[in-house]
Amino acid sequence: MTRATRTAEYTGATTLCLYLAFELGSNEWKLGFTTEPGAQPRVRTMPARDLARLTREIADAQQWFGLKATTPVRSCYEAGRDGFWLHRYVTSLGIANVVVDSSSIEVNRRLRRAKSDALDVRKLLGMLLRYHAGERAVWSVVRVPTVEEEDRRQLHRELRTLKQERTRVANRITGLLATQGIGLPPGTDIGAAAKTVRLWDSSPVPAALRARLEREWEHAQFLRTRILELERER
Structure with missing residues (x-):
């Protein structure tokens, strides 16, 4: 039984999705991939802003999870220094991306983090799954401006x-x-x-x-x- 088959049985879904969370750093990016809650995520580290590498990592993840190249991809990253260019790039690939307001993300009161601290890619990935399962209150999604709006x-x-x-x-x-x-x-x-x-x-x-x-x-x-x-x- 493939990972894709197990995911379909777990969710009852007829359309599988690959979920991708970004943890963006100045020099490195961490990518977290999964297809279902509770599964061990595939976590990869790559040079920041290397778009060719990013495209390969997505294709490799689809193959690793036993998914077709046409499988829909849903992704997210926290709003911050990198702005919206990455959102525009991944959506140009047909990926359904959300940019998340980091101050809106729920954090355990005992583990409160500084506003500038990046959320662990695994936790962000879990929240992405919950968001697409219908828990819209898990975070606030930032409205991405057009290039013209941003320039103004x-x-x-x-x-x-x-x-x-x-x-x-x-x-x-x-x-x-x-x-x-x-x-x-x-x-x-x-x-x-x-x-x-x-x-x-x-x-x-x-x-x-x-x-x-x-x-x-x-x-x-x-x-x-x-x-x-x-x-x-x-």
């Missing part, structure tokens, strides 16, 4: 990044001045003030600190100009 977000994201950097620069300047007991009103031209302001003993700002303040102020002015340009484009 770039301007907003760049603006947000620049404003965050502007705040960091302003805080650095304030902190550097505070180390010398100096406080200047908001809007002060730091580049000019660094040359004229005096310390507690009426001595000038030390040369290296003055040079750093001038560089930070120059960077702040660049950020201000770029933010204004992008806001006009919006």
Whole structure:
């Protein structure tokens, strides 16, 4: 009796499926394959973003489980740094993929994980089976934007990044001045003030600190100009 036959008997299904869960890392990906709950999954490790290897691994898994090459494949991965390009690739192969909101995944209270920790591929695979068995509440599925929708977000994201950097620069300047007991009103031209302001003993700002303040102020002015340009484009 083949694995495929056992799966059909277990589920009562007339159409078999290969289930695939991705654990995505910067350098390596883990792939978990199965066809039924409770079965020992096939777990493979491959170089990240190697699409030719991924295609081979899927074909090898179909053969290993005794499935036809035309057997439907259902997959999932957690939303994160890799974005949606992988979703677009696997769906172009005819795979039914879901991108999962990692913060929505149920986690044992005693084993709470950091938000950035990747879920083990075996657990993710088990949850994929439950999801397709009808347990829709097992996680939240992320709506995948179109390429055009995602591209339109770039301007907003760049603006947000620049404003965050502007705040960091302003805080650095304030902190550097505070180390010398100096406080200047908001809007002060730091580049000019660094040359004229005096310390507690009426001595000038030390040369290296003055040079750093001038560089930070120059960077702040660049950020201000770029933010204004992008806001006009919006």
